[in-house]
Amino acid sequence: MALQSRSRRQQAEPSISTGFLRQGVEAAWPICLGYLPIGLAFGVLAQKAGLAPFEIGLMSLLVFAGSSQFIAVAMLSSGASLVTIVMTTFTVNLRHLLMSSALATYFKGHRRGKLSLFAYGITDESFAINWSRLKSGDWDLERAIVLNQTANLVWLASTILGGIGGQFIPAKAFGIDYALIAMFICLLVYQLSGAVYVLTAILAGGLAVILAVIWPGNGYIIAAAVMAATIGVVAKRRWLNNPAFGPSTGGEKR
């Protein structure tokens, strides 16, 4: 409720509404830093597989999902059928279903056009930042859209750049390969605001490692997250009266 009434006030005051662009772009910088080396690497790979820069850019624009783009290019050069590539893309990106569901709890009653625009930019990285900002209460749909589109633009540009001349850019400079891992570490820390969250995160991480080893593909991410969150909810219900298990956060949102 508080979120929505504030966002309406911002639309009424032009002096504040110009701030959402800057804030959205600023919040995106760790993502941009992380996307740059991955986008360049993807561009180089795609160019070696025989894709022209405009074909690389078109894929980044229409698909905008890093890991599945890598997989698609690898499958294309190994001669896989188009149907197989599309099905693989679907399973690799299905995890966004969970992220979109979680984000929906913050976007009650927003215009559907805006929600559809926002949905295009849901990635692991933008989800993680948008969620922690929404939860802290200083964020809204407009800022989230700007953040998503900024990340998208950097991804698009870096993949095209990689396709044009990425082989001349040194890899591994300044530890930039670690930017996204470090970002995820900090965003995970933001999530750990009670014992239920810590328990869920430990379970999810452990399950993900085990499932990733015994199970090919990317299904381990969804499976581990669903199992861990389910156990977490059960644990929370059991020990709800125990103050050690943190504040009940579910009710704050609405």
Add this chain to the structure above:
Amino acid sequence: MTVSLPDYLLLLLAMGAVTYIPRWAPVFFLSRRQLPQWLVDWLDLIPAAILSALLLPELVLRGDQRTFSMVEPELWVAVPTLLFAIKTRSLGGTVVVGMLLFWGAQKLL
């Protein structure tokens, strides 16, 4: 490239559609409904779960074969990076510190 341009465009449209629909459908439909409390609680735990499920395999599994390994620089750099994140709660600082530590670790190894 073994595909023609029209085939490639068709592939991109299909890939785009199967990627966009899971991103779009929940936020589009669920944001209009009153969700039951257990589902709200469950969705509230999903970010912690999914971030951890994305992160930990990156730190302890190596290569395409996903061999378990405790000696990866990714893992050992993560420890001070995690402590820095807990202490400062600064996203930008954590990214810079993590990068510099990883850079240093690669120079040493």
